[in-house]
Amino acid sequence: MSLPVLDDTQRAAGLRRMKMVATGLLVVLAVIFVISFALQERYPWLQYVRAAAEGGMVGALADWFAVTALFKHPMGVKIPHTAIIPRKKDQIGASLGQFVESNFLSEEVITQKLGSMQLAQKAGAWLERPESAARVATEGSAAIRGILRVLDDDAVKTVLESMFRRHVVDPPxxxxxxxxxxxxxxxxxxxxxxxxxxxxxxxxxxxxxxxxxxxxxxxxxxxxxxxxxxxxxxxxxxxxxxxxxxxxxxxxxxxxxxxxxxxxxxxxxxxxxxxxxxxxxxxxxxxxxxxxxxxxxxxxxxTIKNALTTAVDDPDSELTQNFKAAVQDFGHRLATDPELAAKVNTWIADAAGYLVKTYSSDIAGVITETVEHWDAQETSEKIELQVGKDLQFIRINGTVVGSLAGLAIFTVAHAVFG
Structure with a gap:
């Protein structure tokens, strides 16, 4: 089941909500700490509450610092090893490109994946359906019409005459x-x-x-x-x-x-x-x-242009009908002929493997170059929009874990040292 795709506005709203929740927990623990600290002499059991609140605040502040340090300097103070993403944007882009090239643009990975997908059989099953053949014919007709509109008649005639003279007239x-x-x-x-x-x-x-x-x-x-x-x-x-x-x-x-x-x-x-x-x-x-x-x-x-234009404009023309029949026949053969399907699958895998082997560095380089051209602040914001909401859960978890740890430490120390 595919997950819903959110736009940047929705991600930003979700990020703000999670920040408010995490910060709200810190504020609540701070209030609890102040109250329990003030009343613990009168009500000794509040010492445990104070210890839990104290540990929770420590955990919340530590994780806030860790999360914030990824994207900016905490509270604007240029502490060493903070604002990691803006400072190391180019290194991150290069590492990401290298990671994609090594793990996704590998000839072996691509070949194995395509070999297991049985693309020929799936394509054949789709092509042999009449509506699919009609769609292919429609798209093909649109492409032919576009090509015929783009081509200059005089230039084509010149090329034909040149080819005729070079291949027919000039040779003895x-x-x-x-x-x-x-x-x-x-x-x-x-x-x-x-x-x-x-x-x-x-x-x-x-x-x-x-x-x-x-x-x-x-x-x-x-x-x-x-x-x-x-x-x-x-x-x-x-x-x-x-x-x-x-x-x-x-x-x-x-x-x-x-x-x-x-x-x-x-x-x-x-x-x-x-x-x-x-x-x-x-x-x-x-x-x-x-x-x-x-x-x-x-x-x-x-003559050729007029014939093609007339044929592709008429969905019932002999050319269109023959093309549809040829598409369906080819699709049926792909879907039912294991030998042909195996050959096509092998060809697809080999072609993709060759492209990956030859151009994987260039493809991965697009990632590196794209990140290099990003503004540091823009990069930080883009990444925070993608993962920042989940990182706020770290702050929440740190708050909960800190509270439990503080309570556990205080309880053990109180039991041991009385």
């Missing part, structure tokens, strides 16, 4: 294209494309039988009879169809081998032949210098 295309093509051709992945092209050509030839005849007639001399053109055209179409079917059926056809050799040679030239590499780069420059390509690059950010 020949060698990387050659390496990719060489691997594709060596493994025969292009054969399916060749089959598709041959099949398409064959289908077109069969579907357009008059085209070849017309081409033959257009290119033959005018004095050649038309029936000869028809015969030649039919013959050419038959031979073309036979050739294409042979290529289709024979995977080791001479044309296929010639094509393979040509493509493999082209792949090697792209990597080794300066002239071919220069041609590839020239084609690249020609294509990428096209104004439409440049416009497309500059419009990329606007």
């Amino acid at each position: 295309w020949g060698p990387p294209m050659g390496r990719v093509a060489e691997r594709v051709f060596e493994e025969g992945h292009h054969h399916q494309l060749v089959n598709l092209v041959v099949d398409s050509i064959n289908d077109w030839v069969e579907a357009n039988p008059d085209v070849i005849s017309e081409l033959v007639a257009q290119r033959s001399p005018s004095w050649v009879p038309s029936f000869v053109d028809d015969l030649v055209g039919d013959r050419v179409q038959v031979e073309v169809g036979r050739f294409l079917r042979a290529v289709q059926e024979d995977q080791n056809h001479e044309m296929r081998r010639a094509l393979d050799n040509y493509l493999k040679g082209l792949a090697r030239d792209l990597q080794e032949d300066p002239a071919v590499m220069a041609k590839a780069d020239a084609i690249k420059e020609q294509v990428l210098d096209d104004p439409r390509v440049q416009q497309l690059i500059t419009q990329t950010w606007a």
Whole structure:
């Protein structure tokens, strides 16, 4: 059960009340002492009361001095070893920082604590709830909107253009294209494309039988009879169809081998032949210098920004729904998959351990530096507000213990020495 948190005003009021109680006890004992001292000759039993009151006053005054000496000079008199906190503020801050670093910012302590907390399972159980996933999506949308508002469009476009030129335009295309093509051709992945092209050509030839005849007639001399053109055209179409079917059926056809050799040679030239590499780069420059390509690059950010803005503003958008589903799925996996949860817990513990190991001195230094910048009187007041109320109980206890001690001493002495 957590304790209620008090503000400084409430603490100050409580401290004043406890001071009044402790001081009131001292005043009461002083009155009792005066009365009992004055009447003890007439009423001998008041000697015991006087002794108890006398011991209580001694205890109350001693503890008042001890408590007061922590925060100030008692009654303004600069007695040595008083006003301890204001005088040793910096040493206290340094000791407190060192204590926190040694006992709380220890890699071993942090790792053991996080390892026993099962953060992954708890986070997973929270994330897999629909309302939690919706909250994560809402916060994520707010973060994205904030980022999009902060980012300068012109600056983003400049960065995109710079990245595109550095990673796409500036590097030579020949060698990387050659390496990719060489691997594709060596493994025969292009054969399916060749089959598709041959099949398409064959289908077109069969579907357009008059085209070849017309081409033959257009290119033959005018004095050649038309029936000869028809015969030649039919013959050419038959031979073309036979050739294409042979290529289709024979995977080791001479044309296929010639094509393979040509493509493999082209792949090697792209990597080794300066002239071919220069041609590839020239084609690249020609294509990428096209104004439409440049416009497309500059419009990329606007398109991305508009799409993101529209998606995050709509709680029912596909992006938002997919994000929620992904969050819930991840949470379910964390909560139900011991192996994944163990990995995440280990990662969290290792990351926290690394941060503590690397930055514990800096973190603890914040305490030391903060206390050093405090005013001495302010520091004394801050600490007194936190613990002063409990310290007043020391005064009360000292009063009670002193009274009992005084009574006990007087009783023993009276019994022994009569």
